[in-house]
Amino acid sequence: IGFITKTFMNQMEQFAGTFLQKAIIYVTYSAAYILIAGDVLYAAFKNIRSGRFFDEKFLISLATITALIIQYYDEAIFVIIFYKIGELLQNYAVNYTRKSITNLIDIQPQFATVIVDGEYVEMEPIQVVAGDIIIVRPGERIPLDGVVIEGEGSLDTSALTGESLHKEVHTNDQVLSGSINIDGNLKIKVTKIYQDSMASRILDMVENASSLKSKSENYITRFARYYTPTIVIIALILAVLLPFIIDEYTLTWKNGFQESIMTALIFLVVSCPCALVISIPLGFFGGIGGASRQGILVKGSNYLETLTSVKTFVFDKTGTLTKGRFVVDEIISFGDYKKEEILDYAAHAEANSPHLIARSIVDAYGAENIVESRIQSQKQNSTFGLSCIVDNKPILIGKGDYLSKEGLVVPSLDRIGTKVYIAIDGKCEGCLLIKDEIKYNAATAITALKENGISKTIMLTGDADEIAEEVSAELGIDEYYANMSPLDKVAKVTEIKNQTPVNDKVVFVGDGINDAPVLSRADVGIAMGGMGSDAAIQVADIVLMTDDLAKLT
Known part of the structure; x- marks a missing residue:
C-alpha cells in the first residue's frame, strides 16, 4: 500500500513532497515494518539488555530502522523481508524437531492398587511409599518398582528394554514400573517411590535430555561477533569524517553531516549480511530436502553438520539390527520323532497360547494347518510351560526347568537362543530353538559404515550376553x-x-520408547521410522522413514 501510494502521489504535482504524502508513506511503511520485523527487533532488544550488542539481529535492526529514517523505505522493507525469508526456511528445517512426548505417557501408570488392612485401595502412584504392598492383575501396568512377594507371571517389558520376549517372574524377582503384567496376579512390595521408579525416570530423562546435547553455535552468529561491530564502527567513522575530507561537503548540518550520515547509513544497509543470512540456511535446507527424497528425515541443519564429524556408531539390537520378530531357527530331535513331527506337536500344543514364542512356533508350522479337534485338555501349568493332549498323547512344552520339575530328563544343549523343549508320552523328544531374525542388510550396512570412515561400532541390548555375542x-x-x-x-x-576425542561425534541408532532417552543423549540420535515407536521418532534428530539400514551410509 505504501509503495503504491508513494508511486501514485509522486505522479501528482500537488502531492509530491508534501507533508501528507510523507505522513501516509511513513505510517504505511512503518506499520508494515513493525509487522514483519517485530520479533527481530524484540530479539535485538533482549540481546542488548543481556549485554550482547553486536549480532546480526542488531545490525539488521539498526540498518533497517535508519533506512526508514532517511526515507529509504523500500530498501528497509525488502532487507527485512529477505532476512525473514532466510530465517523462515531455516526455522522450518530446524524446528521440525521433537514434538511433545505424549506417546511416552503410555508407560506412565495411572493408578496403583494398594493392599491396606486386607482391602484393595486405588491410589495415584505418587502417593505410594516404599514398603507398601500392591497387587497387579493381568493386563495392568506395574506402577512402581518393587519385588514380587507372591505369585508368578510373565511381563511385557518391551517399553523398557526394547525386547519383545516376555520376562517370566516369580517370588523374590525384581520388577520395574512401566512393565505390563500379561498373566497371573502379582503381589509386589514397593522398593522405590514413584519419582525414583523406572517409568518416571525415563519420562524425566526424555523431557530433559535435550538440554544435555551440545549445541553447535551458528556460523553466522560467530561471524557477526566480529563483522557487526566492524561495520558499525566504519559507519560511525564515515558519518563523522566525511565532511572533513570530502570537498563537496561542508561543516554544516544540511550540506555536510546530514549527507555524511546518509552515506554512512547507506553503507550500513549495503553491508547487511543478507547473502550469508539467506544462502547458508538455503544450502542446509537443500541438503535436508535431498535427504528427505531418499527416505531420510533430518530435523535440523546442525545435525547435517555434526554428521561430518561422526566416528562412532552405537546401535540398539531389537528392532534396529534385528526385526524384533521371533522365528524358529532350528529344530532338534532327541529320539525317534522327525523334526517335522516335533514342530507339528509343538504347534498344536501352543495353538491357543498368546505368548510371542508360542506364536512363532505356530507361524512356523502354519496357523491354517492347525486342527483343533486334535487338541484336548490344554492347561497353562505355569508361566514356564503348559501341558495338553494331542492325538491322545500327553504333551509337555516349555522351558527346560519346567520339564525338569515334572520329573523328566532334559538333554543339555550348547545352542544360543531361546530353547523350547517338548515332551511326548512322558519323554523329552525335542527342542525348538527360537531366535530374533537379523535384518537382511544389517551386516552390509555395518561394513559400509566402516568403509566410509566409521572407526567403531557398538551394540547395546537388554538381551542375554550369549545372544548379544552371537549377533x-x-x-x-x-x-x-x-x-x-x-x-x-x-x-x-x-x-x-567422554572417551571419544572432542572433535569426534557419537551416533545412536534405535527404535523403541526405551531408546528415547539415549537417542537424546547421543550427539545425533537416529530412529527407525517404519517400526520405531512414535516417542523415539519424535525425540530423534534423524529418522530413517523406510527402516532401511543401508540409508545410514
Whole structure:
C-alpha cells in the first residue's frame, strides 16, 4: 500500500513532497515494518539488555530502522523481508524437531492398587511409599518398582528394554514400573517411590535430555561477533569524517553531516549480511530436502553438520539390527520323532497360547494347518510351560526347568537362543530353538559404515550376553554390551562420549520408547521410522522413514 501510494502521489504535482504524502508513506511503511520485523527487533532488544550488542539481529535492526529514517523505505522493507525469508526456511528445517512426548505417557501408570488392612485401595502412584504392598492383575501396568512377594507371571517389558520376549517372574524377582503384567496376579512390595521408579525416570530423562546435547553455535552468529561491530564502527567513522575530507561537503548540518550520515547509513544497509543470512540456511535446507527424497528425515541443519564429524556408531539390537520378530531357527530331535513331527506337536500344543514364542512356533508350522479337534485338555501349568493332549498323547512344552520339575530328563544343549523343549508320552523328544531374525542388510550396512570412515561400532541390548555375542559376531560389530536397561544405555553412551576425542561425534541408532532417552543423549540420535515407536521418532534428530539400514551410509 505504501509503495503504491508513494508511486501514485509522486505522479501528482500537488502531492509530491508534501507533508501528507510523507505522513501516509511513513505510517504505511512503518506499520508494515513493525509487522514483519517485530520479533527481530524484540530479539535485538533482549540481546542488548543481556549485554550482547553486536549480532546480526542488531545490525539488521539498526540498518533497517535508519533506512526508514532517511526515507529509504523500500530498501528497509525488502532487507527485512529477505532476512525473514532466510530465517523462515531455516526455522522450518530446524524446528521440525521433537514434538511433545505424549506417546511416552503410555508407560506412565495411572493408578496403583494398594493392599491396606486386607482391602484393595486405588491410589495415584505418587502417593505410594516404599514398603507398601500392591497387587497387579493381568493386563495392568506395574506402577512402581518393587519385588514380587507372591505369585508368578510373565511381563511385557518391551517399553523398557526394547525386547519383545516376555520376562517370566516369580517370588523374590525384581520388577520395574512401566512393565505390563500379561498373566497371573502379582503381589509386589514397593522398593522405590514413584519419582525414583523406572517409568518416571525415563519420562524425566526424555523431557530433559535435550538440554544435555551440545549445541553447535551458528556460523553466522560467530561471524557477526566480529563483522557487526566492524561495520558499525566504519559507519560511525564515515558519518563523522566525511565532511572533513570530502570537498563537496561542508561543516554544516544540511550540506555536510546530514549527507555524511546518509552515506554512512547507506553503507550500513549495503553491508547487511543478507547473502550469508539467506544462502547458508538455503544450502542446509537443500541438503535436508535431498535427504528427505531418499527416505531420510533430518530435523535440523546442525545435525547435517555434526554428521561430518561422526566416528562412532552405537546401535540398539531389537528392532534396529534385528526385526524384533521371533522365528524358529532350528529344530532338534532327541529320539525317534522327525523334526517335522516335533514342530507339528509343538504347534498344536501352543495353538491357543498368546505368548510371542508360542506364536512363532505356530507361524512356523502354519496357523491354517492347525486342527483343533486334535487338541484336548490344554492347561497353562505355569508361566514356564503348559501341558495338553494331542492325538491322545500327553504333551509337555516349555522351558527346560519346567520339564525338569515334572520329573523328566532334559538333554543339555550348547545352542544360543531361546530353547523350547517338548515332551511326548512322558519323554523329552525335542527342542525348538527360537531366535530374533537379523535384518537382511544389517551386516552390509555395518561394513559400509566402516568403509566410509566409521572407526567403531557398538551394540547395546537388554538381551542375554550369549545372544548379544552371537549377533555382534555375525554382523561384525566391534563391541557389545548386554543385559542393559534404558538408564544403563544412557550411562554407556555418556561414557563412550567422554572417551571419544572432542572433535569426534557419537551416533545412536534405535527404535523403541526405551531408546528415547539415549537417542537424546547421543550427539545425533537416529530412529527407525517404519517400526520405531512414535516417542523415539519424535525425540530423534534423524529418522530413517523406510527402516532401511543401508540409508545410514
